[in-house]
Amino acid sequence: MENKIKWETEMAAVIDKARSENKNILLDFFNPG
Amino acid sequence: MDAVTYPDARVVSFIDENMIPFRVLYDAEPLSKDFNIKWTPTIITLDSGGLEHHRSVGFLEPDALISTILLGIAKVFFDTNRFDDALINLEKILKDYPETNSAPEAIYMRGVSLYKNTDDPRELKEAYEKLRDKYPESEWAKKAYPYRLL
Numbered sequence: 001m002e003n004k005i006k007w008e009t010e011m012a013a014v015i016d017k018a019r020s021e022n023k024n025i026l027l028d029f030f031n032p033g
Numbered sequence: 034m035d036a037v038t039y040p041d042a043r044v045v046s047f048i049d050e051n052m053i054p055f056r057v058l059y060d061a062e063p064l065s066k067d068f069n070i071k072w073t074p075t076i077i078t079l080d081s082g083g084l085e086h087h088r089s090v091g092f093l094e095p096d097a098l099i100s101t102i103l104l105g106i107a108k109v110f111f112d113t114n115r116f117d118d119a120l121i122n123l124e125k126i127l128k129d130y131p132e133t134n135s136a137p138e139a140i141y142m143r144g145v146s147l148y149k150n151t152d153d154p155r156e157l158k159e160a161y162e163k164l165r166d167k168y169p170e171s172e173w174a175k176k177a178y179p180y181r182l183l
Contacts, residue, residue: 005039005048007056011064011083014055018081024109025079026052026102029059029070030034 034074034092041095052102055079078105086112100130104139116146137171140164144177154183 007028008014018025038044048054057064059073068077068085076098078087087105107122123146126139144160147153157180164174165181 003042003045005045005054007054009056011055014053015081015083018053018079018083021053022081023051023053024081024086024106025083026048026054026105027068027077027079028034028054028056029065029068029073029075029077030056031059031073 100135137173
């Protein structure tokens with residue numbers, strides 16, 4: 001297991017990964033400031 | 034979230050095991066417009082096709098984030114009529130995270146899921162009674178209030 005969250009950043013890649021791993025998606029809209 | 038919640042080992046483990054984590058700047062188009070983002074953090078559970086099922090706005094400490102995600106997973110199952118799978122996730126909230134804001138909604142959703150499975154209105158009444166006893170000030174106790182008559 002990673003010791004930190006490995007965020008995806010591209011929607012198309014996220015959908016592909018979610019479907020292939022049969023998982024739901026946690027979408028976080030954030031403000032780095 | 035970056036200082037407290039996301040570095041938490043339990044959060045990292047839970048997300049790694051259960052979700053595809055996807056992070057987007059609050060003003061990055063088209064997604065910020067597609068999801069009508071007005072404040073951060075906004076945390077949304079999507080199914081594997083990208084359809085929204087649950088969202089939370091504002092800071093969440095680790096237990097609250099995990100229970101919010103569990104609620105989102107439960108809603109994905111509920112929205113696709115997989116009530117037994119929804120119940121598994123709702124029971125986890127009630128067993129492991131009863132002090133979080135997701136717990137009252139989990140009781141409500143549990144009652145509705147059981148009713149959907151059985152057509153027994155006593156499940157709805159029981160949900161109201163639990164909410165009345167455990168979370169009387171919650172909005173979910175108010176939403177379940179009519180079920181007292183069943």
